[in-house]
Amino acid sequence: MPKVKHRHSKARGRKRRTHDKIEAPSSVKCVQCGKEKKPHCVCSHCGYYGKVKVKHIETAEERKARKDAKKKKA
Template sequence: MAVPKQKRSRSRTHTKRAKIYRTVSVPISKCPNCGQPKLPHRVCLHCGYYNGKQILEIAE
């Protein structure tokens, strides 16, 4: 059975657990076609364009 050689300090344990709950901020870019904010490398949900091509038909 695997048994740790030394006791882990409380601060080491909390530091390791803090990484699990840390939030990651997602960079938001502007759509070059309509100027609305969108996630990078994804189709714009407002106009349906990605990489200069229309991918989705958006009903207005």
């Protein structure tokens, strides 16, 4: 087992550990719907990125209609 050549002081060890903290993820409000979302990401609720619609989000009625059509087909 190796031995420590020079002991580090408590202050020096604590200074090193100041950057080890866990930060809460940041969030911003969506421009279109006002829900919380991650910055620089498409809103998972409405599908907008800024003022541009990027992704189609399926509503509950659309989802139900798709499942019913699938059942009728099978």
